[in-house]
Amino acid sequence: MEVKNNGLTKGLLTLVLIVAVFFCILFGINSYTAPIIEWNDNAALLAPLFKLLPDAPGFELLYDYTVPDNSSLANIPSTVRYIHAIAENGGYAVQLSTTEGFTGDPIDLSFAVDPDGKILNAQVDAYADTKDMGVDDYPLTYIGQDSALSDVSIVAGVTYSSSAFKRAIADGFLALTENGLVAEGYKDPVQALTEVLPLVFPGIANNAGVVQAEETQPTGALLSSAMKSTIDTGMAYFAGEGDDLYLITVNAFGVVKAYDTKGRDITDSAPAEALEQAKADAEASAADFLKKDTRAFKKLTGDDMELTELSLNTFNSVTGAYKLLSGGNTYYGFTSRTFGFGDMAIVTRYVLDENGAIVKMNADELILEKDYFSNYTLDEASYKEGFQGLTESTFTGDETLITGATMTSNAVKSAVRDIFEAFHDLKENGGI
Amino acid sequence: MTEHKSLRAFAAENPALILVLGICPLYASTVDVRAAFAMGCLVLAALLVSGLIMALLKRCIPQQFTLPAAFLVCAGVVSVFELLFHAWFPDIYKILGVYVSALSVNLLLVAAAADSCEQKAEKAIGQALLLGFIFLASLLAVAVIREVFGNASFAGIEIPSLKDYRINVLLQPGGALLIGAFLAAALNAVAAKALSSDSFSGWFGSSFPNAEKEEESES
Structure with a gap:
């Protein structure tokens, strides 16, 4: 029995010793390999950075x-x-x-x-x-x-x-x-205002946020430069001098706003004369869409339609807002101009009821990419019917999807969002 | 007789293909020749070290503790190699994955370690080397066939002429079993021609080529 017990004790002690020795060995090896393994694990993440800066120590x-x-x-x-x-x-x-x-x-x-x-x-x-x-x-x-x-x-x-x-x-x-890691670089006022422009006047920029405008010569003495939207959504001007340079925007309805290089609204404090000059210049160069819009909305609502022009404070793609009376009913018509394929204008019109639901939708031309999609067909009637009944809360954006025509789809999606914003603006400012 | 012993060890008593011991790495790591080579070397190193440790500890380990000790030693040795592998060869380690850790409970390693407890250190080393190289050769044989005909590449280098003739099933576990079966059949055929039928009595339930035991039976 004693021998047996000795054998048991010896065996157990040997096992414990094996465990203890390997524990120490593994502890030591782990101390050496852990940083290497961690570095290896990060290698996939850091590989692009070492490609960027091959000589970086870490x-x-x-x-x-x-x-x-x-x-x-x-x-x-x-x-x-x-x-x-x-x-x-x-x-x-x-x-x-x-x-x-x-x-x-x-x-x-x-x-x-x-x-x-x-x-x-x-x-x-x-x-x-x-x-x-x-x-x-x-x-x-x-x-x-x-x-x-x-x-x-x-x-x-x-x-x-x-x-x-x-x-x-x-x-x-x-x-x-x-986060204070690096100092901000100096941005000259012109560059700063150019970057502010698409943020405060989305209607003048395409979906990529790039301003689509032609430079023109302003008539006002206080205005240093002018930019006219290529799709007639409005005008933008630089006024002031040096570090006091500021931006003036005028939408399609003649509403004027001013912004500083940080994008802050300074309309109330900007020189009134400069704002007047910008407004006058914009009115002189604005395109007149009233006749065309009237014809288009009559087609949508009926020949007996009576149209009253409204004004908006929005600076998006909406260039026409109207109150429409037809068959004893009151509707609101909006014309939107957005950037489609090749930054060409997609003109769409919407008739909304008094609750803001879309009653009718029409477009001058939806597929501008015909040259590139020669086998393309779109059931336009069915597509337009898909907008009926949509409200701001039910609109998801999927309704505008045209397979294979991403640019057009995005343009129509922007237009619908903008007309809902315009409807809100009318409600807030007593237009409805 | 020496030639027959080596041939017998490789053909009739091949631990991977004939005795079917520790075949997890055989089928898991043989999709790529590089991974198979790495796994084979790992098994060889683990066999050597664990065999040596067990041979040196044979006086301290009572017979009834041989197997638990073998498990502990194998687990410890494999863990050490795993850490070193992970640090030095991270790409191969990624390919081998969990099968490196699984070597801790690999039957081939544990059985060889347990067997080494009854031998002198030199014999244990010799046995480990023999087993290890046979295992490595078996892995490489399966890996070459699987990668060349399954993936139209060799050690990661594409073979354009075979690109359209890939046999995808060879890359699956079933394909590995298939290759293993064919190689086993080939080995049997080789062994049958070269050895006498008496030598085949060691097939089933046979322990590893053990020079001391063979010498005893011969005498």
Whole structure:
């Protein structure tokens, strides 16, 4: 029995010893391999960054969009995926992804800045759009730029994707400057106001946010430059001088507003004379759509229709607002001009009842891409009927979808959203 | 006789293809020749180290504790190698995945470790090397066939002429079993020609090529 017990004890002790020895060995090896394994695990994430900056000693993760609460950084735009600090350099590397390109597929990009906020390098990591914006060369035009991005232009013919790229870079800079990581670059007033314009006057910009306007010579002495919307949604002017430069916008109804370089509404404090000059200049160059709209709305509501012009304070794509009396009923007609394929105008008209529900919808021409879609057919009557009864709360955007005609679909979607906004504006300002 | 011993070890008593021991890595890692080579080397290294440790500890381990000790040693050794593999060869580690950890309870390793407890250190090393190389060769044989004919590539290098003739089923686990079966049949045919029928009595339930035991039976 004693021998047996000795054997049992010996065996157990041996097992315990084996466990203890391997525990110590594994502890030691883990101390050595854990940092290497962690580095390897991050390698896939850091590979684009090492391609961006091959000589970088390393990167430290500051922000991960999958776990934003783990970061001390705040107010990060949704396009920003990761922010890294560049080891021993004091600079930062940002990885982003945007879906605002032409096809809506993700465009992944990254850029690095030095401690002064100047771009060291930029690159496209993934690009699925059909038109090549110059994925190897275009990002290099950003090198040396600061957050102002003043010397960077959009690629002609690939405006959606290149402007999506530029906006993404701007988002990256916003994340860095908002958190005090780099200083904001100097943006001259003209550039600042040019960037403010599509934000305060969406009707003058296409779906990519790029202003579509022709430069004209303003008549007012206080106005330094003028831009006329290519689809007649209104006018924009620069007034003032130097750092006091400000923006004046005039919509299709002659309503005037003024904004400073930060996009703040300064209509009440802007010089009244400048606003009057802008209004007069806009009225002189405005296109007259009244006759055409009257004919179009009579077709929609009836020959007995009586039309009264209304005014809107909105600065979107709506260029005509009318009160329509037909058959004893009161309706509201809206004309919208939005940017379709090739930034050409898509003109749509809507008749709404007093509750804001769409009664009728019509368009001058829906498919502008006929040359590119020769086998394309659209049952226009059925498509237009699909808008009947829609209200702001029931409209999802899917009703505007035309298979294979994305630009047109998006243009009509913008138009419908704008006419609902216009209807709201009428209700708020006593037009209804 | 020595030649027959080696041939017997490889053909009639092949641990992977004939004795069907520890075949998880055989079928999991043989989609790619590089992964198969890595797994084979890992098994070889684990066999060597665990066999040596068990041989050195044989005086301390009572007979009834051989198997638990073998499990502990194998688990420890495989864990050490796993950490090193993960750190130094992350790409291959990714391909092999959980099958590296599964080696801790691999029958081939545990049985070989337990067997080493009854031998001298030199014999244990010799046995481990023999087993390890046979296992490696078996893995490579299966991997070459699976990757070349299943994926039209060799060690990741594409073979354009075979691109249109890929046999996709070979990349599935069933395909691996199929290849293993054909190789086993081929080995049986080789063994049947080269060895006497008496030598086949060691097929079923046979332990590993054990020089001491064979010498005893011969004498």
